[in-house]
Amino acid sequence: MPKLWNETIEDHRRTVREAILDSTWTLVHEHGLASVTMSQVAARAGIGRATLYKYFPDIEAIVFACHEREITRHLAHLAELRDQPDDADARLRAVLAAFARISHQQRSRGAELSALLHRDERVSQAQQQLVDLIHGLLAEVAQAGHLRDDVPLAELANYCLHALTAAGSLPSTAAVDRLVTVTLAGVRPQE
Amino acid sequence: MPKLWNETIEDHRRTVREAILDSTWTLVHEHGLASVTMSQVAARAGIGRATLYKYFPDIEAIVFACHEREITRHLAHLAELRDQPDDADARLRAVLAAFARISHQQRSRGAELSALLHRDERVSQAQQQLVDLIHGLLAEVAQAGHLRDDVPLAELANYCLHALTAAGSLPSTAAVDRLVTVTLAGVRPQE
CATH class of the missing domain: 1.10.357.10 (Tetracycline Repressor, domain 2)
Known part of the structure; x- marks a missing residue:
């Protein structure tokens, strides 16, 4: 049975969220907390800045x-x-x-x-x-x-x-x- | 032999400084760091606010x-x-x-x-x-x-x-x- 539309959305959101967390955690460990920006996180996670802000307000x-x-x-x-x-x-x-x-x-x-x-x-x-x-x-x-x-x-x-x-x-x-x-x-x- | 003027000054400064430290430490433990002001410290140490600022810039x-x-x-x-x-x-x-x-x-x-x-x-x-x-x-x-x-x-x-x-x-x-x-x-x- 194909997934319901809602489940697909859920899956997608979860995947994007995990990508954001992974990217941020790596950047913070590589460069230090103070130097990481939302733009860098978005770029590394492969999403737009506007999308990133839909998930989190700040680093x-x-x-x-x-x-x-x-x-x-x-x-x-x-x-x-x-x-x-x-x-x-x-x-x-x-x-x-x-x-x-x-x-x-x-x-x-x-x-x-x-x-x-x-x-x-x-x-x-x-x-x-x-x-x-x-x-x-x-x-x-x-x-x-x-x-x-x-x-x-x-x-x-x-x-x-x-x-x-x-x-x-x-x-x-x-x-x-x-x-x-x-x-x-x-x-x-x-x- | 009476103390030299310099030593008296030194003694006095040290006494005032100790009084400032004692007062602040007590106030911070009684009321919490955030609520202690320089005016309270001065009052408790028995000195003027202007004098306090000659010793320390802030809490x-x-x-x-x-x-x-x-x-x-x-x-x-x-x-x-x-x-x-x-x-x-x-x-x-x-x-x-x-x-x-x-x-x-x-x-x-x-x-x-x-x-x-x-x-x-x-x-x-x-x-x-x-x-x-x-x-x-x-x-x-x-x-x-x-x-x-x-x-x-x-x-x-x-x-x-x-x-x-x-x-x-x-x-x-x-x-x-x-x-x-x-x-x-x-x-x-x-x-």
């Missing part, structure tokens, strides 16, 4: 939309790792390592972009979803008896996330792996 | 000066703890606990003030001094054989600082103490 709005898309993807990726058929220990390590790698990749963001994204309200919401995700995994690891029992799980989850943001100032992925090991050592049962 | 400049003073005090306090006559283990714990308590106290800062101070160039410099301080202490603990030896000291110092910033989202000082314990467990020798 900042596009950057926030990029960020929203990125956060959604990251959370989906981490949830996927949590839901693997491995044991809880292996899944905890996989999730923490993936989060550390995300922090590590974001180190290349300029101060300007970081400051803007820091203001995004979506961040604290995503932070909470992350804490919940890790909290749940820690509960599973605790059931297996591989977690210290003198500290509330919520505090351990909070500790993990903050410790792993240290990946943002590390020079190599080997160092990031060591950071995950050190962080995990903090939550293990103590003699 | 932002005063806030940065407050921040500079605060950072200097914190670093001096941490250095003092480092230089106590206790063994290295005890001094490491004392320094990390003090840093965690500082992060914990700063949680009450509004988003606006945090964002402004985040832009302060002095922060990254102070961060480096902190890393160096903890790095030095970790080296002493390593010599005593109480540190894991599979991770470079610089990375462990970086890990400690990031993990302890989790204190900024903790509800109680008991939770802050637990965070210090967990963080320290990460750097201990592993079986």
Whole structure:
């Protein structure tokens, strides 16, 4: 059955929107937030300036939309790792390592972009979803008896996330792996 | 011997400057950055507006000066703890606990003030001094054989600082103490 006219329009809009986000994100990472203009974005996305303004009012709005898309993807990726058929220990390590790698990749963001994204309200919401995700995994690891029992799980989850943001100032992925090991050592049962 | 005229002037200037910083810092914490005016600061510090402008051009400049003073005090306090006559283990714990308590106290800062101070160039410099301080202490603990030896000291110092910033989202000082314990467990020798 052929697509309905409405669905085709929807598809088209979604494709254009994705092209705008991709173009902007690339330009911002290549040239820095301050130097990117709506004209450059339109040119790179292969659409007219007038069309671009039908989608977004300014660069900042596009950057926030990029960020929203990125956060959604990251959370989906981490949830996927949590839901693997491995044991809880292996899944905890996989999730923490993936989060550390995300922090590590974001180190290349300029101060300007970081400051803007820091203001995004979506961040604290995503932070909470992350804490919940890790909290749940820690509960599973605790059931297996591989977690210290003198500290509330919520505090351990909070500790993990903050410790792993240290990946943002590390020079190599080997160092990031060591950071995950050190962080995990903090939550293990103590003699 | 009576003070020279120059010294008296110097003393006076320093006293006024301190009064300006104290007044501003209090007002900003009580009412929020955006609502504090130069007139309020002058009134609270007990000086005229014209005098205030001889010291600082605007609120932002005063806030940065407050921040500079605060950072200097914190670093001096941490250095003092480092230089106590206790063994290295005890001094490491004392320094990390003090840093965690500082992060914990700063949680009450509004988003606006945090964002402004985040832009302060002095922060990254102070961060480096902190890393160096903890790095030095970790080296002493390593010599005593109480540190894991599979991770470079610089990375462990970086890990400690990031993990302890989790204190900024903790509800109680008991939770802050637990965070210090967990963080320290990460750097201990592993079986």
